[in-house]
Amino acid sequence: xxxxxxPQAVILREGEDAVINCSSSKALYSxxxxxxxxxxxxxxxxxxxxxxxxxxxxxxxxxxNEKKQQSSLYLTASQLSYSGTYFCGxxxxxxxxxxxxxFGKGTxxxxxx
Amino acid sequence: GAGVSQxxxxxxxxxxxxxxxxxxxxxxxxxxxxYRQSLGQGLEFLIYFQGNSAPDKSGLPSDRFSAExxxxxxxxxxxxxxxxxxxxxxLCASSLFPRGPNEQFFGPGTRLTVL
Numbered sequence: 108x109x110x111x112x113x114p115q116a117v118i119l120r121e122g123e124d125a126v127i128n129c130s131s132s133k134a135l136y137s138x139x140x141x142x143x144x145x146x147x148x149x150x151x152x153x154x155x156x157x158x159x160x161x162x163x164x165x166x167x168x169x170x171x172n173e174k175k176q177q178s179s180l181y182l183t184a185s186q187l188s189y190s191g192t193y194f195c196g197x198x199x200x201x202x203x204x205x206x207x208x209x210f211g212k213g214t215x216x217x218x219x220x
Numbered sequence: 221g222a223g224v225s226q227x228x229x230x231x232x233x234x235x236x237x238x239x240x241x242x243x244x245x246x247x248x249x250x251x252x253x254x255y256r257q258s259l260g261q262g263l264e265f266l267i268y269f270q271g272n273s274a275p276d277k278s279g280l281p282s283d284r285f286s287a288e289x290x291x292x293x294x295x296x297x298x299x300x301x302x303x304x305x306x307x308x309x310x311l312c313a314s315s316l317f318p319r320g321p322n323e324q325f326f327g328p329g330t331r332l333t334v335l
Contacts, residue, residue: 109262137321148224148311148326149263156321194263198321206320207276210255210263 108132110197112211119185119218127180127214129195136206138171138178139196142189143213149194152180182216190218222246224327226312232333233302241297241330245314252295253315253324254279254287258308266310269295270318302334 110131119125129138137156141149153162155171155178162169166183178197182189192213198206225244233239245252254266265279269289280286284302289295299306309331313324 139321139324141326148328150326151323154321154323196263207265207278208319208324209265212260212262 109209110195110211112193112195112214114214115212116215117217119182119189119216121187121218121220122184125182125185125216127182127193127195127216128177129179129197129211130175130177131197131199133176133197133199135171135173135176135197135199137198138169139198139208140169140178140180141194141196141210142191143194144191152193185216185218187218187220190216192216224312224314224325226310226327226330228330229328230331230333232335234335235304236301238298238300239302239332241299241310241332243295243297243312243314243327245293245295245312246316246325247293249314249316249325250292251315251318252289253313254295254297255311255313256308257311257329263311266297268319276319299332302332304334307332307334 113128140152143149152164169180171178192215194213196208196210198208227242252269256264268276284300287297309329311329312327315324
């Protein structure tokens, strides 16, 4: 099942902070975060593993609450380059006997001067 | 080194025609994935290859869709008798290790428009 991301869109001024949430109704093994700039391919940011530590990518960090099956992406002191659509991918064990990664619909982040 | 490449970058076709989309993964990457991206719908999984076999085809929307991979490298996604709802960007990704918690590298995508 597709994870739910919130908010769907957010506009920030340079230097402001934002949080993007991702929640799933399924038990999760890991959560992946990707960023896609307009007209470009999605680019990997980080993976959070069950039982693992909070991760960072530059000034972007994320947490993973296994019990709540939720992950949050924290963007601190946003820069213009942070603009794009952020996708979370939740990974759980599928009925087909392997891990399956399912992406959310994305959160569009716009950073303005 | 070279990243994932896809061709063509854009494809316009008429309803009812067949199309083939190609993906060249990063050399040495054993896992390959196809996704479809429609406006506002995120990344929809289609099929996963490990080597030349496809252990998970659960995302293919209908039997008009098929894919193959040869030599553990190039993959082709074929859509037969295209419909207007097939219009989307088709993304290919590859990863070094089998499916699991590892980074996927995406190609630039093929934008398919069915008239």
